[in-house]
Structure formats: C-alpha cells, structure tokens
Amino acid sequence: MFNFSSSKPTVLVIDDIPENLTLMYQLLKDDYKVKGANSGERGLALVETAKPDLILLDIMMPEIDGYQVCEKLKSNPATSDIPIIFLTAKAERVDEQKGLKLGAVDYITKPINPEVVKARVNSHVTLKIASDTLKGKNQILEQEVERRTNEALRQKEQLHAIQDVAFYAMISLAETRDNETGNHIKRTQAYIKRLAEQLRQNSRYVSELTDDFIALLYKSAPLHDIGKIGIPDNILQKEGSLTDDEFRVMKTHTTIGYDAIKNAEKVCGQPMKFLTVAKEIAYSHHERWDGEGYPLGLAGEQIPLSARLMAIADVYDALISKRVYKPAFSHSDAVNIIVSGKGTQFDPAITEAFAEIADEFNAIAQEYTN
Secondary structure (H helix, E strand, C coil), X not given: CCCCCCCCCEEEEECCCHHHHHHHHXXXXXXXXXXXXXXXXXXXXXXXXXXXXXXXXXXXXCCCCHHHHHHHHHHCCCCCCCCEEEEECCCCHHHHHHHHHCCCCEEEECCCXXXXXXXXXXXXXXXXXXXXXXXXXXXXXXXHHHHHHHHHHHHHHHHHHHHHHHHHHHHHHHHHHCHHHHHHHHHHHXXXXXXXXXXXXXXXXXXXXXXHHHHHHHHHHHHCCHHHHHCCHHHHCXXXXXXXXXXXXXXXXXXXXXXXXXXXXXHHCCCCHHHHHHHHHHHHCCCCCCCCCCCCCCCHHHCCHHHHHHHHHHHHHHHHCCECCECCCCHHHHHHHHHHCECCCECHHHHHHHHHCHHHHHHHHHHCCC
C-alpha cells in the first residue's frame, strides 16, 4: 500500500450512486484523503479546489457522463495530468477502449475486487507523485541552470567591460604622447576591419576571416603601436630623419608592445583571444613579405595574417599623415607606393584587396582628421 510520510494523497471519487461513494470511502480512507462528488458537474467543480492526485470516475451518470467528464479534464492544462481510473459497470471491450483513448490510465469494471482496486489506485498515485516530484526537480534544475547561465553572462559582460577599460586606458596613454597618434589608432582600426572584409572575398581566406576573427582584429588593432609609449620623446617626436641608433630604439616599440600585452595576459590569469591577436599585430606589423622587416625577419605566410593586414593599414596612414619628420603624401601617391610594394613589402593578395577599396580608405581618413 502507498506509504506517504507527510500528508495523505487525495483521491476524488465521482459516482452518482451514494452507496458506491460510501464503499470507496471505506476502502481507501486509511491511506488517502477521499473526496466524493455525486455528479459529473460537481466532480468538475471539486477538482478545482481538492486538487486530487487521482480520480475514480463512473461512466453512467445523468446530465454529463464519465466520458464527457474525462474529456473536459484532459482538455484543461490545469487538470490534464491527473490520472483517471474508470470504475464502471460497462464491461464491454469497446467501452474500455473508448475510456483509455480519452486518456484514462486504467479501467476497472464492477462488481469490484477491493484488493485489486486498492493495488491499482496505489500504483497510479505512486506514479503521479513520482512524476510531480520529478517535474519539481526538473523545474529547480532549470532554474539553477538559468541562474548559472545568467551569472556566467554577467561575469562575461564584466570581463568585456574590464577589457574595454584597459583598451581605452592604453589608447589614452598613446594619445597623451601625441594626439595624431590617437587619430592614427582610430583610422587603422577602421582600415583593418574593412581590409579584412574585402580580403574575405578571396576564397583562400573565407574560412579564416570569420566575423568573429574580424571582430577580434577590430578590437585588437588599437594596440598595434602601444609599444611607442616606451619610446623617448626626443626620438618619437624628432624632426627630421632618425640616426641608425635612434632607429634601432624606435624599432623596439614592437617588442615593448608585445611584452606589455603579454604582461596584461598574465594579470588576467587566462588566455584571451583578442590579446593573442593584439600580440601578433604589435609584434609583427613591421615584418615584410620578403623577409627584410623587423623584429624577427619573418617572410611570407610566416607573418601572422593579422600583422600582414595591419602592415598595409599602418603604412597607408603613415604616408597620408603629416609628421614632424615629413609632409603628408596625397592619397593617390600613398596608394601607388603601397601597390608598388606588392610581393616585396606587402602580401600580394592583401595588396590587391587594398587596391580594390583604396577609395574607402581615403573616406575613413577624412572621417578621422585632426
């Protein structure tokens, strides 16, 4: 028999014959709270308040019969999960089939065997309560999953916010050295995004230049010259050409930038994709396709794609910008210089992509003028 440690489960008996209601009450009262209704209408009303764990339902009743009661209960989402056992004198197989088809879990014919009734009621009540318990646990689990998901999203948003603060703090450091450097950062960020989008038209780069990777390029690009923070002002802002010794110092901005970003990674305590891309760009954007660049003398596709893209973006902007050591070149002259470096200074495929959208570079440059 069903063993329930706290309150008893509730069984609702719906039958228009008072003797049958009394019989079921006496049979089940020791193990269940037994409620009775002497018509289908009263039974439907009582379901709302009694919230039974199981319903024993007669079929042959006036006004609304048991089949109709069952159909109404099963069509209502609030009561559709309550198990219904038909308890009836209708013993034909077709009657049983109809009852089960309407959604009843069992079908017992009169005259009843009391022990069979008790056993079947116990089985179906046990299943009902187990199902309710499982649903409750699933709901709790779903709520916990939702809570943890929201917490993970919150932490991710906080991390992104920290990253953005770090970015803009570092960019601001560059701008304090030279406002033109700050504008250069904004322009090269826009250049590299558009250049990567254009290069993606080349079938060789479709799989590598995903939307996510281009977003990383855009986010990482502002750090490409962050190493210039470590270059003395007398070199960084010198009018005229640098001496060989001064140029050697200037070239160290690639390693200074790489080390700064690497140290930032250590502080974060975990690898971050955007910092990996930022390191590549900062360290390698002065490498050349022919291997004559610095700091490592990498050649061809040994140079990370991110740095090969930045090389053109950086040089174009340096050419069109007035510096303390040189006048600004025209847009057309800058384009010609870059195109002439195809296969020597610059990646040939990226150079071709640049030539196709050179006018867009000019528009970006005009947007971020001093």
